[in-house]
Amino acid sequence: MGHMSKRHAMILAVGMLASASALAQTETVGQAWPRPATAGTVPTTANPAHAAAPKTAAPAAASTAESRSAAALALTHEPTYDEGSAQRIKDAALSYSDLAVRGGWPAIPADAKFALGAQGANDDLLRKRLIVSGDLAADKASGAFDQDLADAVKRFQARHGLAPTATMTPRTIAAMNVPVQMRIRQLEASLQRLENMDFGFGQRYVVVNIPAAFAEAVENDVVVRRYRVIVGKTEKPSPTLTTQISSVVLNPTWTVPSSIAKTEISAHMRKDPTYLSRMHMEVLDAHDNPIDPNSVDWSGTHTPNFTVRQHNGTFNALGAVKIDMPNSYSVYMHDTNQRNLFSDDYRFDSHGCSRVDNVRDLAAWLLKDQPKWSRAAIDAEIASGQHLDVAMAKKVPVAWIYLTAWMTKDQTVQFRNDVYHQDEQLLEATAEEAAFFSNAGSHPLTAHMTR
Numbered sequence: 001m002g003h004m005s006k007r008h009a010m011i012l013a014v015g016m017l018a019s020a021s022a023l024a025q026t027e028t029v030g031q032a033w034p035r036p037a038t039a040g041t042v043p044t045t046a047n048p049a050h051a052a053a054p055k056t057a058a059p060a061a062a063s064t065a066e067s068r069s070a071a072a073l074a075l076t077h078e079p080t081y082d083e084g085s086a087q088r089i090k091d092a093a094l095s096y097s098d099l100a101v102r103g104g105w106p107a108i109p110a111d112a113k114f115a116l117g118a119q120g121a122n123d124d125l126l127r128k129r130l131i132v133s134g135d136l137a138a139d140k141a142s143g144a145f146d147q148d149l150a151d152a153v154k155r156f157q158a159r160h161g162l163a164p165t166a167t168m169t170p171r172t173i174a175a176m177n178v179p180v181q182m183r184i185r186q187l188e189a190s191l192q193r194l195e196n197m198d199f200g201f202g203q204r205y206v207v208v209n210i211p212a213a214f215a216e217a218v219e220n221d222v223v224v225r226r227y228r229v230i231v232g233k234t235e236k237p238s239p240t241l242t243t244q245i246s247s248v249v250l251n252p253t254w255t256v257p258s259s260i261a262k263t264e265i266s267a268h269m270r271k272d273p274t275y276l277s278r279m280h281m282e283v284l285d286a287h288d289n290p291i292d293p294n295s296v297d298w299s300g301t302h303t304p305n306f307t308v309r310q311h312n313g314t315f316n317a318l319g320a321v322k323i324d325m326p327n328s329y330s331v332y333m334h335d336t337n338q339r340n341l342f343s344d345d346y347r348f349d350s351h352g353c354s355r356v357d358n359v360r361d362l363a364a365w366l367l368k369d370q371p372k373w374s375r376a377a378i379d380a381e382i383a384s385g386q387h388l389d390v391a392m393a394k395k396v397p398v399a400w401i402y403l404t405a406w407m408t409k410d411q412t413v414q415f416r417n418d419v420y421h422q423d424e425q426l427l428e429a430t431a432e433e434a435a436f437f438s439n440a441g442s443h444p445l446t447a448h449m450t451r
Contacts (some may be wrong), residue, residue: 065358078408266300
């Protein structure tokens with residue numbers, strides 16, 4: 001995690017242990033749509049209403065990994081995280097503070113009805129809400145639900161990770177009704193996280209933003225690939241970290257984490273002694289020698305003194321590709337044999353690792369400085385079924401970050417749900433610490449701590 005103070009390591013650890021409501025984030029489609037105006041300001045030169053609204057995706061015959069990553073990339077080529085991110089979040093927080101001083105935005109009644117082309121009782125209220133946040137031009141303050149208003153709703157939805165359909169869904173209304181003070185808190189928490197990160201941006205780097213459930217491959221300050229990812233479920237959150245991608249493993253075996261072996265696999269074995277052989281798994285002793293599963297105590301009462309490993313193959317939980325990135329959490333990025341989950345909007349379903357949609361494309365991008373490893377060569381090697389570890393010629397930096405609020409270079413302010421409830425904990429811990437130090441200075445026993 002770089003040179004992080006113990007205090008922030010503790011705050012992050014506290015945040016990671018938090019469980020969170022599974023209802024947190026849904027309808028996730030991607031980053032955002034360019035919106036030239038900063039929140040609340042509509043300069044005459046850059047009128048957000050003239051920015052093209054996101055295209056509503058036609059219902060695809062079949063969603064594929066390629067179509068999903070192409071659609072995600074088409075949303076924007078602006079990186080979520082780059083060297084200017086912290087300053088831009090500060091700018092956005094100032095802009096939102098101005099909005100707060102002016103009274104924020106009006107709330108939309110939860111039961112309000114809207115329909116394109118029809119006059120509704122709350123159309124002007126919706127217009128006002130979207131003008132305040134810069135999603136609609138100030139001269140469009142009244143009128144029925146027309147195409148301009150539909151485009152503004154799509155722009156708002158894209159900025160909040162919602163499917164840009166222009167339909168005023170309950171989730172869209174809920175996102176519109178989050179008060180400006182709450183949005184400022186999200187920006188503050190995100191800024192604190194970034195200020196405590198020590199990440200060496202390279203010409204090429206990879207970022208997973210956990211609340212957005214997307215991975216971005218960035219090259220020369222532009223996002224060149226974007227993939228849906230499945231990250232940790234709320235009770236098994238993915239950690240934030242910075243490290244380097246060291247190798248791409250084709251046809252990986254899976255060494256089952258001892259926590260999973262102790263609980264989940266032990267439970268399966270108690271019910272069905274053939275479970276391991278059916279799952280193509282073997283039990284290894286401390287020296288990696290196979291041992292008879294029947295000789296193992298599967299009661300689950302003590303930490304296993306054995307390792308469970310799954311052979312490589314189509315049944316393997318890691319799929320055909322594993323992206324290795326040494327870190328103290330033993331997490332990594334990988335393929336999956338349950339690809340249907342990528343079509344879901346709610347993508348918080350792993351034990352902490354990141355499952356990457358269209359991961360072979362990411363592998364080819366990572367290895368593109370090695371001519372031998374074209375996409376065709378990667379596919380052929382996977383088809384051979386042989387386990388192979390391809391070392392990176394030049395390691396690529398990778399950051400897993402937790403930003404629920406950020407602003408891209410085109411001045412688009414983005415928000416996502418705080419799926420792990422880490423924002424409030426971070427802000428509370430910081431406030432408690434500030435209170436401790438302000439009181440400590442006047443107390444003879446702790447005065448030395450504040451000097």
